[in-house]
Amino acid sequence: MSDFDESDPFEGALSLSQRAAVAMRPGVAPYLDGLNAAQRAAVETLDGPVLMLAGAGTGKTRALTARIAHLIHTGRARPNEILAVTFTNKAAREMKDRVGRLLGGAIEGMQWLGTFHSVCVKLLRRHAELISRDVGGRADDLVENGHTVSLRPNFTILDTDDQIRLMKQLIVAANMDEKRWPARQLAGIIDGWKNRALTPEKVPSSEAGAFNHRGTELYAAYQDRLITLNAVDFGDLLLHMVTIFQRHPDVLAQYQRWFRYILVDEYQDTNIAQYLWLRLLAQGHHNICCVGDDDQSIYGWRGAEVGNILRFEKDFPGAKVVRLEQNYRSTEHILAAASRLISANQGRLGKTLWTEAKGGQKVRLIGHWDGEEEARWIGEEIEALRDGAHGLPPMRLNDQAILVRASHQMRAFEDRFLSIGLPYRVIGGPRFYERLEIRDAMAYFRLAVSPDDDLAFERVVNTPKRGLGEKAQQTIQRVAREAGVGLVLGARAALQQGAVTGKGAAQLRAFIEGIGRWHAAVLDGADHIRLAETILEESGYTEMWLKDKTPEAPGRLENLKELVKALEQFENLQGFLEHVALIMDNDSGEAEDKVSIMTLHGAKGLEFPAVFLPGWEDGLFPSQRALDEGGLKALEEERRLAYVGITRAEVLCTISFAGNRRVYGQWQSQMPSRFIDELPAADVDVLTAPGLYGGGASAAGAAFASHSGYGGVDERAAHADVYNSPGWKRMQAARSSHAPPAAHRKVVTIDLEAMPFGIGDRVFNVKYGYGEIIDAEGDTMVVEFDKAGSKRVKAGFLQAADQAGDVPF
């Protein structure tokens, strides 16, 4: 405990009188200026539990930061006695900046303002030893057979890749078929348990059937393995801290005393582990202020519990509930549309947002023939808005965003914008640190910092190719295991024993020597930038990409350069690795003027003057998969997602859908999203020509007959009564019939599934034309097409040849 710096929570807690003495000058508190009554209440109610229900755009960050400023200003707490947690690094950064601005200076002391994960890492590094492998009560021994039995403070944080690889190994070791029981699935299950703060022994027996009845067993094995490797995964950061707090009341008590005030952002997104963690910490004083909006809870799929926010008053009796309902972001119609939509959800805490910004543009709704046309139209709109259209002042591209449900939707826009030269930026796309070459390079750095990082070793032993295939790697693993040492030492031993031979041997030796050299350099405190370059050079990694002639190679080299450049901001490699493990968001600078393309999830907390919401089609949004898995609950979450989307818009919100879309390469006709029905007609301008509805030749053909010519916004008045059009009504009627909604979309499929095909039948397929069935496996037919040759096709996509005339295409 000697390395404690001034930020150390145990160090120099001030007495109350001292606290008062450091309080800033009394008198005016500038951070209170301009707050409305509700915000003020949220800021000034310092003691006891507070729940701030903050609707979209109601100035919650403002209130939250003012509250922190107030705590500090009044001397209630020093900056580092305040625990403030957010979900994203971006939110944490913004909060830090704003508090700094409010208090007119740096707030270096706010050590405990960060994401759940980053705060937990800090805590866990201090108490790592309290997490040990279950070795029959001998947890006091830190080393067993050369392997650590407890976590050490310098543990590494695994990325998803490592996690999956590790689990795969365990699955194979358990003699399970890794194809039937994919590691991804196991990872999902384990993640779910961790989100619920369940250690292996706590997993309820009702879930013993998980993963072929081996779930808990594999979970336990995985946890053991992680500790052996001195590693944790993301879920562990919280899980371990909850475990420590539960098992070591003395440790918990220290933090309960230290963190005098707790603030939580986006409380509706907390999972059970986070909830327990918070509750444990707040147990003593109950000075906890949670900010959230149940209507914006969109992370249920990854374990978030809306229940946490709904239950707050029960958890913390006497809680003061403050509602922020005045919206400062959007105009009247946008707000009205969002409010109406979300009112379809049950079990809300309920808020009534209002705004002083009357008038403005209605929410616009437009249908398109297909996804490409949608992208084309939106591209043109964006350009029009840039030049000033619809009576709105010109908007920069930075002021406009396209928010999609699923990231694959982004592609159509990228393609289109690329071809018309419209600058765009994809937010939350493939993240920098998740790229192959970056991860490889990082694995090398990890080895340099800690040569016993076996996962890093595995990742790059044979990258670039060193002639060390599966067999050689297995030998190394075996030798290492037998000797009870890590892979680097195992490899060395294997070489000495002559267990690895051939040309791989020499290269392996060079590789190991390299690791030794690099590690020595790290220990010597060598210049880390130079070292990083040396490593990439000596390992042959750079050369590997130089020799690679695939089109992406130059980009990868570019990324590597960028990586090395990023090192400049850090003292050493360790610090860098630590940073990277937790920074999952990439902030592409806002310097250039570009349209943003991102998912709805990624858009939470952001706002744009103009927002486009494409792809509002049943099955896509709401997502069929979510519905299948989560039923009504999931539908409501999808609806909240829609709510989040609309409320991102300040002055112009445009919703669109396409009648046809390519899914897995197959064309599919789409029904407009049921959420479209839920929008209030009075606040919506329908730009779609009425003829588009019901234009199809059959029920399935609710496929919307196309008209690409109508495209002008000026025509909108003429179509304003589309809600009364026969087509719209027919659509509504179809929707409210008793059949499950999905049935509409899949009429063709369902009809045909009922129709048995036999070998030798003549069939028709939209894409391949006519053919004859020559074989069948379940619902997959092998068809010899007249023109396209032999293909495997799902029966749902086939029709009997004599009925092909009825195909609604």
Next chain:
DNA sequence: CTTATCACTGTTTTT
């Protein structure tokens, strides 16, 4: 052991 070809599978959403 590496490389090429082929089949299969999957698509939410992320710290």
Next chain:
DNA sequence: CAGTGATAAG
């Protein structure tokens, strides 16, 4: 359709 993983050939 595209990216991945398995299998066969060099």
